[in-house]
Amino acid sequence: MPESDPRLQRFADFLARSGLKTTRQRERIVRAFFAAGRHLSAEELYHRIQTQDPGIGLVTVYRTLKLLRRAGLATGRQFGDTYTRFDPNPADWPHDHLICKRCGKIQEFEDAGLHSLREKVARRLGFTVTEHKLELYGFCRDCARLGTGRAARGRSAARTA
Amino acid sequence: MPESDPRLQRFADFLARSGLKTTRQRERIVRAFFAAGRHLSAEELYHRIQTQDPGIGLVTVYRTLKLLRRAGLATGRQFGDTYTRFDPNPADWPHDHLICKRCGKIQEFEDAGLHSLREKVARRLGFTVTEHKLELYGFCRDCARLGTGRAARGRSAARTA
DNA sequence: TCAGAAATTGACAGTCATTTTCAATATGGA
DNA sequence: TCCATATTGAAAATGACTGTCAATTTCTGA
Numbered sequence: 001m002p003e004s005d006p007r008l009q010r011f012a013d014f015l016a017r018s019g020l021k022t023t024r025q026r027e028r029i030v031r032a033f034f035a036a037g038r039h040l041s042a043e044e045l046y047h048r049i050q051t052q053d054p055g056i057g058l059v060t061v062y063r064t065l066k067l068l069r070r071a072g073l074a075t076g077r078q079f080g081d082t083y084t085r086f087d088p089n090p091a092d093w094p095h096d097h098l099i100c101k102r103c104g105k106i107q108e109f110e111d112a113g114l115h116s117l118r119e120k121v122a123r124r125l126g127f128t129v130t131e132h133k134l135e136l137y138g139f140c141r142d143c144a145r146l147g148t149g150r151a152a153r154g155r156s157a158a159r160t161a
Numbered sequence: 162m163p164e165s166d167p168r169l170q171r172f173a174d175f176l177a178r179s180g181l182k183t184t185r186q187r188e189r190i191v192r193a194f195f196a197a198g199r200h201l202s203a204e205e206l207y208h209r210i211q212t213q214d215p216g217i218g219l220v221t222v223y224r225t226l227k228l229l230r231r232a233g234l235a236t237g238r239q240f241g242d243t244y245t246r247f248d249p250n251p252a253d254w255p256h257d258h259l260i261c262k263r264c265g266k267i268q269e270f271e272d273a274g275l276h277s278l279r280e281k282v283a284r285r286l287g288f289t290v291t292e293h294k295l296e297l298y299g300f301c302r303d304c305a306r307l308g309t310g311r312a313a314r315g316r317s318a319a320r321t322a
Numbered sequence: 323t324c325a326g327a328a329a330t331t332g333a334c335a336g337t338c339a340t341t342t343t344c345a346a347t348a349t350g351g352a
Numbered sequence: 353t354c355c356a357t358a359t360t361g362a363a364a365a366t367g368a369c370t371g372t373c374a375a376t377t378t379c380t381g382a
Contacts, residue, residue: 021349021358042340057361062340078239083339098288111282114275118297121272126302127259133296136279141287182329182378203369218332223369243340244368323382330377335370342365349358 005034007073007088014071025056029064039077039085039106079106079135096134102143166195168234168249175232186217190225200238200246200267240267240296257295263304 011030015022032049033040040048046061065086068074072091076084079099089095089108094115098107114134122129138144172191176183193210194201201209207222226247229235233252237245240260250256250269255276259268275295283290299305 019358023348023359025360055361059341059362060360063359098283098286098290100288101291107286107288109282109286114278114282117275117278118295121270121275122259122297122299125259125268125270126305127261127268127297127299128305129259129297129299130262131298133294133298134279135294136283136288136290137292137294138283138288138290144287144289180329184330184377186331216332220333220370221331224330227370325380325382327380328378331373331375333373335372337370338368340366343363345360345362347358347360349355351356352354 005031007034011068011071011073014067014073018070020067025053025060026064026067028053028056029061030068033065033068033074033086034088037088039079039087041081041083041085043083045086080137094132096136098136098138098140100140100143101137102139102146105140107140166192168195172229172232172234175228175234179231181228186214186221187225187228189214189217190222191229194226194229194235194247195249198249200240200248202242202244202246204244206247241298255293257297259297259299259301261301261304262298263300263307266301268301 008030011026012022014020015026028049029045032052033045036045036048042058042062042065045065046056046058049056049061065074065076068086069076069091073088075087075089075091077087077097078084079097085106093110095108095110096114098109099105100107118132118134119129169191172187173183175181176187189210190206193213194206197206197209203219203223203226206226207217207219210217210222226235226237229247230237230252234249236248236250236252238248238258239245240258246267254271256269256271257275259270260266261268279293279295280290
């Protein structure tokens with residue numbers, strides 16, 4: 001993990017271009033967000049930052065995440081929980097997600113065949129697709145091996161209907 | 162549209178089987194829900210019922226929709242809006258959705274090829290899939306014809322990131 | 323048909339994630 | 353450095369939904 005993540009620069013550029021200001025809080029939040037490398041919720045990110053800089057408020061975390069979305073550096077996603085998780089991938093990388101219902105792991109993937117078939121099916125129905133969302137819920141290799149009979153004790157699992 | 166929707170009977174059976182009671186409110190709500198034939202939110206369903214029976218409260222609509230889910234006669238879905246829409250299809254029909262960003266139309270479809278390819282891709286990544294969610298956002302035939310240059314003026318469109 | 327336990331209802335208050343408001347403060351260009 | 357303007361944090365507001373509770377309705381079983 002390089003010290004200077006190019007995304008930090010891209011965010012700085014975005015702020016400058018938009019007439020917004022670079023602040024200590026934004027620096028910290030954005031840095032922590034990219035360093036996490038996972039799909040965090042605003043609250044989770046807030047807690048991580050708290051340990052380093054207790055002065056930063058949850059509200060500012062929400063506001064900065066919104067800026068990251070506008071900058072195309074994050075995407076908000078809802079995986080059946082009640083809150084939004086933020087995906088630190090460039091908004092223009094159209095990938096899909098596998099979510100383990102037991103350990104909560106979120107794995108990203110991209111499959112060209114799946115993508116083109118999807119387009120084809122939509123076109124057949126007269127639809128022009130601009131965005132898509134595919135989430136596959138189930139069990140990752142490790143959790144499947146442990147057996148799925150017992151109720152998951154990780155995060156809230158099996159929230160489907 | 163036949164007068165006696167078999168789903169009404171299935172719901173009555175569910176209530177009896179669960180030791181629950183058939184009430185005027187539940188009758189009205191369930192009837193209006195199936196009659197709508199669209200993905201309604203609790204609020205939308207509530208408004209429809211208001212015109213016929215102003216005595217029924219929003220809370221009761223929420224509670225009855227929850228019962229419909231338990232009965233396997235409805236599924237809660239979130240299409241990027243802030244609220245839940247209810248899908249009046251049997252819970253065991255695994256279908257996908259096309260959502261028009263301009264007119265808000267939600268079209269359902271099922272494609273076996275897409276389904277099996279999805280399974281295959283997941284399996285290759287070591288994942289055992291139990292549920293999935295695929296939503297394709299874009300423009301339906303009619304709206305695409307009208308041109309997508311202008312901002313949609315239908316319902317809140319383009320809520321993606 | 324009637325009684326009465328148990329379920330149901332509607333109004334209202336409570337939750338939970340997120341947003342808005344607003345006075346105090348920090349930033350960055352002139 | 354000055355200062356208009358953006359930003360912050362705290363608290364209140366929001367919006368969707370759920371819990372509480374007294375009053376009412378339903379469905380037995382006598």
